[in-house]
Amino acid sequence: MASKNRHLLANISVFGISQLKYQSPYMVAWWSAVFPGFGHYLLCQYLRGTLLTLAEVIINTLAHINEAMVYSFSGQFELAKSVIEPKWAFGYLAIYLIAVGDSFRSAIYQNKLHQLALLEYKGNHTVHISPIEIQYIEKKNPLIGALYSFFFPGLGQLYNQRFGLAFYAMFWWWIYLILSNFHESILFLWHGRLEDSISILHPHWLLFMPSVLFGSIYFTYRTTIEHNRLFQIEQQHYLMKRYQQARLRIFS
Structure with missing residues (x-):
């Protein structure tokens, strides 16, 4: 039973599947640098990520x-210096660097825990049924999940049954779309009004969007792959345990 594992490989709860998995610490740190969390x-680590x-x-x-x-990208360095608010910028820098370092350190340790969990693996629950939600381990297509996230960040997480994170991501994507005036800009561009399309954009909110979009795509793709791997590990363990004493006879 999964409860006998000293190091649990995965847990299924009402909010979805959380699992230990082997990952490159440098890739994890990179995504923390792209967008802390x-x-x-x-x-x-969904709570601290949120x-x-x-x-x-x-x-x-x-x-x-x-x-x-x-302003820096456009060479207006004096404007860049004047617009920065120092009392918040120093705190931002500290949180940013610590987030990157903490994710790197946690990834290294989780890789060790993942190896121990595999060595000690004794099975895992595959279904969680509660009054409000049913969660289960299922094989899915990583490209389909990534495509969902490409069309609207959050939908890929919904595809992977992580519905809390899905609606959190969808909520913020709407905020970015509204405050950046992205949809209005696309409409102006569609009608050939290039200058109006550029002028209406709000750069502060627009700069969040590439990180969120591609981060959501990558996260969904990797999560689907890991869920599939967990499905294979559990299925292999079950079949070995169920049929280890069986004698297969192809010819009588």
């Missing part, structure tokens, strides 16, 4: 980090 999502993403949006907004980046 994303690296912790890859490690299934708090870090909230901190990124709130403190970035108060410190005007994205506006300063836009």
Whole structure:
């Protein structure tokens, strides 16, 4: 039974599947650098990942980090320096660096726990039934999940049955779309009004969107692969346990 495992490989709850998995610490740290909190999502540390993403949006907004980046990219360094709010920027830098370092350290340790969990594996629950939700291990197509996230971040997480994170991501994607005026900009561009399309965009909120979009795609793709691997591990363990004493006869 899964309860006898000293190191549990995975857990199925009402919110979805959380599992130990082998990952490159450098890739995890990279996604933390792209958007603080994303690296912790890859490690299934959803609470701290959510708090870090909230901190990124709130403190970035108060410190005007994205506006300063836009001015820097366009060579307007004096404007970049003038728009930065120092009392928030220093705190933002500290949280940013610690988030990257913490995700890197956690990834290294989780890789060790993953190896121990595999060595001690004695089976895992495959279905969780509660009054409000049914969760289960199922094989799925990683490309389908990534495609869902491409069309609207959050849908890929819904595909993987992580519905809490799915609706959190969908909520924030709507916020970014509305505050950046992205849809209005696309309409102007569609009608050939290029200058209006550019002028209506809000750069601060627009700069969040590429990180969120591609982060959601990558997270969904990797999560689907790991769920499939967990399905295979559980199926292999069950079949070995169920048929280890059986004698297969092809010819009588």
